[in-house]
Amino acid sequence: MRKRSLLLPLCAVLLLGLTACSSSSSSPDTTVVTPAPDATTLAYTDPLGSGWRLVKDGTSTSTRLVLNLVGPSGLKTRGAGFNLQASAGVKFTTFDSGLPINDTGVYQLHMAGSTDPNDLQAITGGVKKGNILSVGLYQKDRDQAAQDSGVALCQISIALDSTVKLSSGARITLSVLKAKVIPEDIGSVTDDLWTLDKKMRMADISVAVGTLIAQ
């Protein structure tokens, strides 16, 4: 807010300067500067390709974009996490759970065979400094089978940040800074230590992001 209040008078001074120049010009034409209207909605275009990507979910509205993390069809994984940075003007919002990540139910987050509703699940998220969303959801029990990644594995959501005005047409940058999954093969409890140590690794993935425009 303070930045804007300082900048607006400066713009006004520049505009006055231009007007003064114009008035001294021999040309009778004057230029009318019409500022772009403030953006009120979000428009997202899905990325191309069939690899890891963030695609728009059908539940999205004009003001709240819900993105699904989708992986390559046929690739089995046990959980995923990523850090997504957004430029100023939008904010990451939460779901009914209070978390900024929504479990779509593909990954089996509970203990194998458990029907305990209080069974602690490995799902978390937050927004770090720099408008970086950090989320992850993982199967904690290796007895749960790995899941096919070619479906919506989890969701995040984005909305306009009312504290920052964006002009209609402004492009919002979304950058995946880091993304990892738990691969299907993380070793078996019966493996030797060397094999286990070698296989117990997160796998880096590259997540494609579409184009986000404020309108």
Add this chain to the structure above:
Amino acid sequence: MRAALRGANGASDLVYHVDARTGAILRIEDRMKHQVAPATGTGMGTYSGAVEIPTSLMADGTYALFDTTRGTRPNPYLSNFTPDESGWGATGMQAWYEEHDAAGVATGNAWLFQSNPVNTWGDGQPFTAWGQEGGANGQSAGVDAMHGMAGAWDFFLNVMGRNGMDGQGTTVFAQVLETGSYNRDNASWSPWYNGLFLGAGSWPGNPNGLSALSEFDVVAHEMTHGVTSSTVEFTNAPGYEEAGLDEATSDFFAQMAKAYAGRAAEDDPAKVPATGADWRVGYQAGHGTPIRWMDRPSKDQRSPDGWYDGLLYLDGHYSSGPLNRALYFLAHGASTTAGADDFSVYMPQGMTGIGNDKAAHIWFVTVTERLYSGNTGTVTYAEARKQAIEAAKNLYGFGWDCPESIAVENAFGAVNVGRAYGEAPRTQVLFADWRDNDWIVRNHFSDTGYGHKQYLPMGVAVQPKITVLNNADTSVTWSTGGPSVYNTGLTPGMLGYVTGGGVINADGAWVTPLEKGWFAITATSKADPRQFAEGRAFIINMDADGDNQQDAVDLGPIAFSWYLTQAVNPAHSMFNAPIVDDADVAAFVDAMRSTWWNK
């Protein structure tokens, strides 16, 4: 099949267990009990000096530290042992000793102090005779134990009308000269054994150790645990204010029992004398430095003199401080002399005590009739104050305010538990709302820590929140450390405050330390510096995937190491534990939520 044949056989009354098929005698049991006769021994205790102690003349003509006049029901643990020809049985207060070799190494056996041809016990000297624990030197600890047990038993029976610790007359026994890392410098009550285990002490070999733990008020303290463990059933663990209530209750009744045991012949045997308590616990076992001071608990540099939010983090032997002092004030009063041991900064106007006997009755009713935890950990200092006031009203005021109930209010007010009678509400600093009330709570089996705590990642800036009540000036002074942290250099007079543990700014913004473990920060009211609160957090390193970033992605390695019993990377455990379980998941999720959740 069993058949019994009875008949006189000298001094015995024998029961024959006979195999009905073969007629073979399987076992002969001597049930002749009436030959054991109560006696009074001459004891010379290490601490109690020359005292009369209850003993018995046994069936074999020798004496034992065995008192058939105290205890009408058999001790369930001792009942596992087969009665011998001496006439010993599991019913009747008794003192045992742990057997050692000449080097002081426990053999694993324990014996009753018995087979003494004369009824004279102990040499009054500190114990040194390893390997001969049953001899005169070792008997001195047994004398002290019998003296203390009988004194406490009689106090509860004659003053409070309670028959034994459990109220059922179940036999209590003590086992003295205990060794081992847990027991040597310790004394404990075991509800499973319905008995006491009293350490041999490690002093003077260990200059920081204690002498034998058989001193009267130590014994009576443990006996009182027998009462509370069968009545209010306090949870005695850090993380619960009950722990302090439990320990202080034992300290207090030990003083009352000591005063009672020292009463004059002309004193009313149903009352606690007005004098005789020294308000020190384990003065002799501490060879001149008490284990605890009740008049001013902070003299130990650990126990606080008053309640504050965060007191529950302390071990019960230290969080007992405020109640110990309140009960001292209740009985003894508080002075107006600033700096005196009986002066309270919370009540500089002082107060008049109501004496030992009334204080004892009020607190006994409070813990045996009005408070009940059932090991739930839910009883707080505030609730104890409330119930003690009601107990006083019922005992002495026909349910109305009376001098005794007002004294209770003042005594608790003098240790900052509520306000004194007629006083305006006090400034209160509360840490209960540390980032939007998202303290993690005990929520699963492996979460064995505190019920009022917070996990935070290392090396990040967090903004703790504090609540200041009853004062328009809500400003506080922030500092790192707190009364519960004692691991590094103490600041004299500051109850164990330490520096370190990250960096905290004037506005409370705290950059957490770059190391794992418990850390504390404290907020002190600027308007009333007597009021402060300690918040405690367990700092974890969330960077489980080793990329020098702490983020949600790091939950992955914790997940795939979950309950893996081999090849666990230590970085995957938030506690450096050999196994990763839900405690690690909970700690990680809580740290994430506390620090980076959207608000």
